[in-house]
Amino acid sequence: MIIMSEKSIIDQREPWQKKPKFNWGKTLLISFGFFASSIAWSQYNSQIPIALDVLLPSQYLLIGFIMTLDNIIGMFLQPIMGNLSDRTKSRFGRRMPFILIGLPISAGLFLLLALTKNTLWLYIIVIFFFVTAMAIWRAPVVSMMPDFVSPQNRSKGNALVNIFGGIASAAAAFVGGILIDKDYFIGFVFVVVAMIVALIILFFGVKEPDTREWDFSEALNKKNEAGIWNKIKELVKEEEKSPIWMLIAIWAWFMTHQAIESLLSLYATKIIGVSDGEAQQLLLYVSISFIIFAFVSSFLSKKLTRRTTILIGLGICILSLVSAIFIKGPDQLWLLIAILIVYGAGWAFININSIAMMWDMATTPKQIGTYTGLYYFASFLAAVLGPISLGYIMEYVAGLEYLLPVGAVFMLIAIIAMLFVKRGEPELTEEQKSDLEKAKIDAK
Numbered sequence: 001m002i003i004m005s006e007k008s009i010i011d012q013r014e015p016w017q018k019k020p021k022f023n024w025g026k027t028l029l030i031s032f033g034f035f036a037s038s039i040a041w042s043q044y045n046s047q048i049p050i051a052l053d054v055l056l057p058s059q060y061l062l063i064g065f066i067m068t069l070d071n072i073i074g075m076f077l078q079p080i081m082g083n084l085s086d087r088t089k090s091r092f093g094r095r096m097p098f099i100l101i102g103l104p105i106s107a108g109l110f111l112l113l114a115l116t117k118n119t120l121w122l123y124i125i126v127i128f129f130f131v132t133a134m135a136i137w138r139a140p141v142v143s144m145m146p147d148f149v150s151p152q153n154r155s156k157g158n159a160l161v162n163i164f165g166g167i168a169s170a171a172a173a174f175v176g177g178i179l180i181d182k183d184y185f186i187g188f189v190f191v192v193v194a195m196i197v198a199l200i201i202l203f204f205g206v207k208e209p210d211t212r213e214w215d216f217s218e219a220l221n222k223k224n225e226a227g228i229w230n231k232i233k234e235l236v237k238e239e240e241k242s243p244i245w246m247l248i249a250i251w252a253w254f255m256t257h258q259a260i261e262s263l264l265s266l267y268a269t270k271i272i273g274v275s276d277g278e279a280q281q282l283l284l285y286v287s288i289s290f291i292i293f294a295f296v297s298s299f300l301s302k303k304l305t306r307r308t309t310i311l312i313g314l315g316i317c318i319l320s321l322v323s324a325i326f327i328k329g330p331d332q333l334w335l336l337i338a339i340l341i342v343y344g345a346g347w348a349f350i351n352i353n354s355i356a357m358m359w360d361m362a363t364t365p366k367q368i369g370t371y372t373g374l375y376y377f378a379s380f381l382a383a384v385l386g387p388i389s390l391g392y393i394m395e396y397v398a399g400l401e402y403l404l405p406v407g408a409v410f411m412l413i414a415i416i417a418m419l420f421v422k423r424g425e426p427e428l429t430e431e432q433k434s435d436l437e438k439a440k441i442d443a444k
Contacts, residue, residue, distance in 0.1 A: 007266020015148045015209065019352035022153040024160070029205035030148060031164035033141035036103060036198035039168035040110055040134065042189050042283060043176050044070075047262045048127065050276050051117040053266060060266070060400070066124065067262040070131030071080065071383030077375030078380060087216035087367035095147070097138040100203070102137030107195045109133055114188035139376055143369040144206070146359045151426040154356040155306060159298040162352055168194070173284035181277030196440075231370060232377075242423035243361050246354075247378040249421065252414035253314065253350055254382035256321070256407035259390040262383075267403050273330040281432025287338050289344025290351075297352040305425055306353035307361070311418055313349025316342060318411045324404035336407040357424030386410075 045067075052063045081098060088094040109130040116122045149157035172191060179187035235243045261283075268279040298311045320342040327335055355375050362371040390407065394400045 006407050012151040022149065022156060026148055026206065027105055027145065027157050027160050028164075029201065030145050031161045032205070033099060033144060034161045034200040035164045036195040036202075037134070037138055037141060037168075038165035039104065039172045039176075039194050039198075041354075042169040042172035042287075043188070044110070044113075044130075046173070046177075046265045046279065046283060046336045047180065047276070048113070049186075049262060049266050049311045050269065050279070051123070053421070055118075055120045055123065058395075060263070060395040061388065061393045063266075064259075064262065064387035065385045066127065068384045069128060070134065071201055071258065071380040073128075073131050074135045075377055075380035075384060077132070077135040078139045079370070081136055082143060082369035082373030082376070084369075085140040085143060086367060089212050089214060089216075091210045091212055092210050095144045096203070096206075098137045098140040100197070103195060103199050106130060106133040106137070107192045110195070111188055111192050113187045117184075119161065128144065133398070135418055139369060139372050142355070142376075143372045144208075146368050147208070148206075149345070151360050154426065155298045155301045156295075158356050159294040162348070163291050163294045166287045166294065170287035170291070173281050173287060177277040177281040177284075181275060182391055214237040231374065239403035240422065242421045243358070243374070245417050245420040246357060246424060247374060249310075249414045249417035250354060250358075250375060250378040250411045251363075251382045252417060253317075254379040254388040255410040255413075256317070257347065257386075258379070258383035260404065260407055262387040263390060263394070263400075263403055267400055268336070271401050272333050272336060274333070276327045282336070282340060285340040285343035286347070286390050289341045290348045293345040293348035294352055297349045300349070301353050301356075306357050307418060307421055307424065309349050310353050310357075311415060313346040314411050314415045314418070316346030318408045318415075320346060321404045321408040321411070325402075327404075357421070357428075360424050360426055 047066060049063055056062055085095050085098055088097060090097050092100070109126060112126045113123070113130060116126050145157050145161050146154055171194065174189055176187050176190055179190055232247075235241075264282065265276070265279040268274050268282050269276065274282070297309055297313070300312070304312075320339045323339050323342075324336070326332070327339075356370070358375045359368055359373045362368055390403060393406055394403060398406060
């Protein structure tokens with residue numbers, strides 16, 4: 001949108017509207033923001049449960065609850081941050097101010113996690129402030145990519161971003177895991193340095209439009225002012241319910257994924273008998289598989305649609321998780337590794353396309369942050385309930401050895417929900433429509 005004022009012409013078009021062609025270099029630079037987030041969460045999810053198990057021996061339900069603090073806070077704070085970043089006025093753009101404030105604070109608090117792990121009350125306080133700081137910039141940094149990438153290329157862009165997230169997780173699992181076993185503090189320093197370097201690259205490499213003169217009245221209409229809850233009510237009232245079914249599916253598969261991510265290190269140390277560092281390194285297999293299949297996922301989404309690709313991924317995840325019933329003890333580490341590799345492939349098919357579907361359900365480009373917030377609301381709601389629910393089942397019902405098979409149940413729920421999703425595919429440009437018509441004529 002271009003607005004005429006008395007002084008000048010204000011160009012409010014999104015960067016992708018000015019340059020619709022996919023820019024690999026720009027998307028690569030944007031990916032460093034997600035890299036910083038992923039490397040921190042990967043090590044957090046691996047090491048914090050182990051440290052808590054020392055302070056709270058075998059209290060899986062309580063550990064699961066503490067591990068959901070980031071999701072409880074994120075469930076409420078992320079949608080607000082996403083919505084605010086849709087309409088922020090600054091010379092650095094809409095998203096960057098949140099990243100410049102939140103990331104350095106998060107890095108400092110992450111380092112404190114290594115220094116306070118022997119004192120329960122202090123450790124929990126640092127955990128609380130760390131997850132709050134991370135929630136300030138997570139939705140804005142994820143919303144940055146669709147600002148620069150056209151709807152037709154967002155699965156491809158999300159594949160590249162998530163590949164960098166996978167590289168970050170792999171770095172945390174491999175390098176961080178090795179350092180953790182040698183020097184616990186240095187293992188955390190490694191992650192902090194990586195976060196700060198990523199921030200520097202992102203800040204100098206990606207220049208958002210100056211939004212100080214932008215008019216955000218479209219993003220501030222009455223329906224949007226009430227925030228995320230009002231948006232959900234609005235979606236419920238719509239005749240076509242694809243966004244609601246999509247949110248249910250997102251909730252269901254994250255019930256499984258977040259619970260496994262939070263409790264896998266405990267599963268590996270207790271059931272398989274590996275060391276703390278080796279438990280963290282197990283996530284490397286998921287990350288490598290995810291990286292390999294990320295672009296396969298993007299390719300399939302164009303050939304088969306995003307929805308079909310997600311359904312294939314859900315099926316792969318279910319088969320891999322159910323296979324864990326054959327894991328009986330330490331001599332079957334090879335089977336756990338195989339399961340995690342297959343699961344990583346399925347997760348790539350799901351994760352690469354799901355948020356792209358949410359973005360393309362947005363009614364206007366100025367609501368990308370809001371729909372990112374909806375995505376994170378569903379995922380964080382699951383992440384709150386997932387570790388607690390599976391933690392309860394592991395402690396009082398089935399036992400820790402059934403962590404993975406129980407997770408397959410929620411993947412099945414996600415399949416059912418996805419069958420009702422009818423929107424979320426990219427709209428064809430006029431040029432693509434013309435090419436399609438020509439292809440049909442040639443086929444005749």
